[in-house]
Each structure stands twice: as C-alpha cells, then as structure tokens.
Amino acid sequence: MRSRGDLHIVEVAFAGEGTYVVQDPVAGESFHLSTAEHALLATLRQPTSLRAMQRQLESQFAPRRISISQLQQFVNRLYDQGLVVSEAPGQGAELRTRGNNLARRERRAGLLQVLSLRLGGFDGGPLIDRLYG
16 A cells, blocks of 8 residues: 555644645545644555554654554555555556546535525425425
8 A cells, every 4th residue: 555646735733733634636535634644644655564654653653552453444544535545456447436426426416405495485394294294
C-alpha cells in the first residue's frame, strides 16, 4: 500500500490543535485527519511495514501507543476512502469507479431535492395524514 501522490493536504488549526484536510481530486471528497493520522499517511508515501509505522508513531507521539491491529484498521479505512492504493494493477479503474458512483449519488440527491419544495399556501399535513394514517 502507498498513499496517492495527487492528494492535496492542507494543515488547518481546529480547536487549538493541528488538523489536516486531505482533498481527493478524483472523488471530489475531503477528509479530516489528526496530526498522528497525517503522520501515518505520510509514512505510506514509501513502502513500509506496519511494525515500522508503529515504531515511528510511538516515537514521534510518545507516550501514545498503538497496536498492529489498530494500524491495520486505519490503513484499511484509508484504502476504503481511496487515500491509499495497492500496488496491484487496476487501481486507477477502481478510483474512477468510486468517483463515478459518487457523482451518480450526488445527481440523484439533487433530483430528490425537488421533492422537498415548499409551496406557500399549501398545507401538506392533511395529505400526509391520509397517506400514512
């Protein structure tokens, strides 16, 4: 696994702590990472092992401890969100599919917003009571 090189990462101050906003240009999504999570994502720019990531996190953010299973869950979450890719072939197609699915969901949500129109002078309460009552 390695982190994607096209991600845009910006450090912002939030609640007095450093937070990182990671923008995915392919899927058009943004993610918020803590300083420790950002350090782990930065570690994934090069091939590394979970044990090496654990040692780096525990030395950089002492006395914080993290287990290998927690690291695996975090890396899996990054993969599901599309922030890291596998070295296996076909990852570009997977990212494109995720982006297309997101665009389709957004279009569908936009069409459904038409159903939430409010018409002045029309009280929908009695109609809804008749439908569901």
